[in-house]
Structures are given as structure tokens and as C-alpha cells.
Amino acid sequence: MGWEEKEVRGYPEFVQAAQSYHGRPIFALFCGDKDAEGKSWCPDCVTAEPIVRKELHNLPDKSVFIYCLVGDRAYWKDPNNEFRRNLKLTGVPTLLKYGTPQKLVEEECFKAELVRMLFTED
């Protein structure tokens, strides 16, 4: 069956997506919003995204890759935003395996080896 991708924007959409895929391995990449030209306000996200995408073919069968835009810069900087409060995110980009403590944060996402490890190992 391979894997599939779902793009969401904002916290409520993320939660809904995660719930709808309950029972399947879920991986999520959280990035800052993109402007009209498709460029994110978050420079590290710009660097990380292609590196992460290059490893997606390693995802286990039946898994879901949720690509989540968190919001604009001001929203992200708010220490009380829902992603920080509920998902305990500390930075963008964050790549995580939903429901586990396994995640890669910021520069860790630049390392293809680590991304591959997250996708392929238990």
C-alpha cells in the first residue's frame, strides 16, 4: 500500500488528521507558514524540507506523513500556542513519530541519516 501524505494547516486540522489516521504509523513535519511565493518565514524549515522529502520513500508501508504548517511567525513565537502547549514542540522544523518520544528538532532535521533512522527503525 505504501505511504500517503496529508497537508494540514494549524492545530485543529492537525489533531483531526492524526485522529483520522489512528492505528497507522504517523510521522509529522511541522514547518512555519509559506508566503505567496511558497517560501517559509522559517529558514531552517526551508533547509530541512527537501532533506526530509528525499527520505520519504523509506517510510514503512501504511504510514502517513502529515505535513503541517503551524502558523505565522508571531503565532509561533507565542509561548502558549497550542503546538507548544499540547504537543510540547520546542522549535520548527520538528519531525516526529506521533505517539512516541521519537523526534528530531531543528538542525537534527538536516541530517539524512537521522531522518532515515526515525523513519525506518523502531
Add this chain to the structure above:
Amino acid sequence: SVQAHKEEDNPQKTMEVNGPTPVPVPVPVPDSYDYDLIIIGGGSGGLAAAKEAAKYEKKVMVLDFVKPTPQGSSWGLGGTCVNVGCIPKKLMHQAALLGQALQDSRKFGWQFTEEVKHNWMTMTESVQNYIGSLNWGYRVALRDKKVTYENAYGEFVGPHTVKATNKKGIEKLYTAERFIIATGERPRYLGIPGDKEYCISSDDLFSLPYCPGKTLVVGASYVALECAGFLAGLGLDVTVMVRSILLRGFDQDMANRIGEYMKDHGVNFIREFVPIKVEQVADGAPGILKVTAKSTAGDQIIEGEYNTVLLAIGRDSCTRKIGLDKVGVNINEKTGKIPVNDEEQTNVPYIYAIGDILQDKLELTPVAIQAGRLLVRRLYAGATTKCDYVNVPTTVFTPLEYGACGYSEETAVKKFGEENIEVYHSHFWPLEWTVPSRDNNKCYAKIICNIQDNERVIGFHVLGPNAGEVTQGFAAAMKCGLTKEQLDSTIGIHPVCAEV
């Protein structure tokens, strides 16, 4: 015996001293190696050594494997401390302390009408989640530093060669120039009917998927007392069955004070008995177990029923099934421990050992970490510093915490003679305990001084809250040669326990 090993360690030196001696012809040794260093065991010592070796751009492999407990428990990379030792223990101890704090809080003006209850599953899930993040963190660190990690059981099969067997039974062979054995220990079982089928150990406790309920803790080790302590602190009915003395190896006056405190605070003790049989009365999570025990001082037999029986009677080194005989590494046959010289080298020059498996060394995470790091620096960075095993501080996280550094009173008396040591001691009442009317005569501190050496402080013992935090600084002072006079001339911080 360590002296004898030192000579054998360096065959070149032996030949120089004794003239050319026939050396046994070795089994064919590989002429090039897969790795510079293979570390068997991914615990506190093994991982510290691995990360250090990676700094010097050495090709390193770590083999870590957890054989599941009789109850089926297993865990990830990080060893005992992270998974089933120090970390979950301290977190659960904290959970119990918070329960006490909630009670104290009323006297400080906090008002809440509901009775406060404890939920085992909530606590355990939080603890396991944190441990999971540590396991993951170690894997990221190793991968990032290009250390090869395999979740496989490592054992020697020949010179410079190990076999790694993963959980699917697939075997691979690897060779290395040098090895570090850091396999640690596992809880000992009693060897009585029903022990493996029905009892749990500390390996199971911290991930137990149900509240243990009424618990019998068998043993008088710090593991036994710490676990009994926090279980009671969480509101459970706890009994400790002790064969003879508490905390063997520790200062016995302090050990008895710890025991008395626990008794006064609701932990039952059955002294001078050992279990001889454990039977299941009812299945369940938890079920009901019947324990039959015999007196060590006579023929009396007693029975009791508990939901859970936790065995904490000691730990055995994982050295018997790793092929040490195939490479000629000596172990103490009786204890399973590995004797090493002061550079952590076994009798086989290219094989080293660190951590809990070492003979006559303290079984503590920071000791293993320090030994591992310094060893690797000596091997690959030209360093000469050896691990200092003297005056290593430690803390027992019983309900009344106990911090210690240096000699116990008994050992000091034995070594220096009673007339040559002076003991200064004091009870103290933590300010925070006054308002809630907690014990005013239980906290206690003592120092043991060597009269013949300027009243050098050779033993430090404190029983009270935050004992670990208090002890750390004094350990540094003792390393600098703290004397009684210097201690007296140090002005105290007020109002804290440490000023005593």
C-alpha cells in the same frame, strides 16, 4: 591478585624481566579489524566510552541487548540506570515526596477539600515516556557521532572476535582491535519455587502496567529500601522481609536510622526471615500471592498474602555467558566480577572492563561514566589520568534520604583504630518540617575525622531531605583534603540543612 595481573598484562615487560619465555601460540588473529573498538553493553559506562571514542574519530561499535525478564519486561538503549534504575527510581521517589508535600501543604495554608489519591498508571506512563525520550536521545547521539549501534547480544567467539545475535536470532561476526566489556548486572532470584513465575524485580517494577497493590519487598539492599519507601509513600501497604542486616556495606548506624524512620512511617518489617515458597492464590493484575517464609534464627514458619512480591536481594554480573573463556578473560568464579588493574584492563591486554561488573569497585553510574571516559582518553588521546575510586559520594533515596562520602564509622575504626578517629555529629530539624510538625529528631549528620592527619574529614554522612544535593559539595571538599578546622571556619548558609 591485581598485582599479579599487572605483570601478565604486558607480555613484552614480562619477557624483558624474565628473559624470553615461551608464549602460548594464539589462535589465528585477524590481521585487520572491522572496528577500532567494540563495546559490549550500552549502559552508562558503555555509552560514555562510545561517545568519547567517537570524538577521536575512532571506528566504534556498541552492542546492547536486553534479555527479557521472566515476566517479559524489556527496554531500550541506555542500560540499567536510564531504564530500570536511577532515573525511574528517582522520579517515583519524587512522586512519593510530592504526596508528603501535599499533606504538609495544608499547614502552610493550602486548602483543598478532596482527599488526594495516587494513580499508578499516570505516573508510570509519564516516567516511561521520559525514559523513551532518553533511549531515543542516545540513539540520535550515537548515529550523529557515527558510532554503529546494534541491538544484538554480543559474546566473544575467538581472539578479537565477537558474535552479535539480534532478537530474530540472526548472527554476525565482528572483529576489533580493542574491546570494552560493560555488560552490567541483572537482579538475582531466590531459587525457590514460584520465584520466577510470580515474583517481580526492579527490572519489572518501573514499567508495571498495573498498580502493585499490597507488596512484599524481599531484601535489605538500597534497591529494596528505596522501592519499599516510595511504594509506601504512594499509599500502598508495604512489608520488607529482611534476612539479617539493612544496607550491608553502608554505615550501620545510618542504616538503622533509615530503617527506624521507615518503620515509623508505615513500612512493615519482618526481620530474620527468608521466603521459601511463593504460590499463586489468584491470577490477576495484580493477583494474590501466598508467601511462605522460614526464620533464620529457628524453625518458625510464617505465611502471608500479597498482591505483589518484589525481589531485591542483589544483582549478578552478566559475565558468565559472553564467551570470556574463549578469549581467556579471568573472572571471579564465585561472584562473576572481573578483576582489572587501575587502568580497567583485564588480564587480556586488548580487553577492558568498566562499570558494575568490576571487582571491588563501587557500582554507580557516575563511576562507570568516569571510568569509561578516562579509559578512552588514555587509549586514544594520550591521556594518563586514571579513574579515582576514592571518596566517591553516593546517595540512598529512601524516604529519609542518606548521602555519604568516604568511610563508614565501622570501616574507619577498623582501618585507623578507634582512638585515632573523632566523630562529630548532630541531629537537625529542617526548617520546612517545623510548621507541618514533622519529626524533629530524625535528621542527622556526622563526620568522621582522622586525628593523626590534621583531623582530615575521611567520612561524611547526612540523613535528611535533599541529601544528594547536600553531599555533592562536601565530596569536592573532601577531594581537596577538607579538615575539621577548615569545616569549622566555613560559615554556614542559613536557613538550610547543609549548614549543620
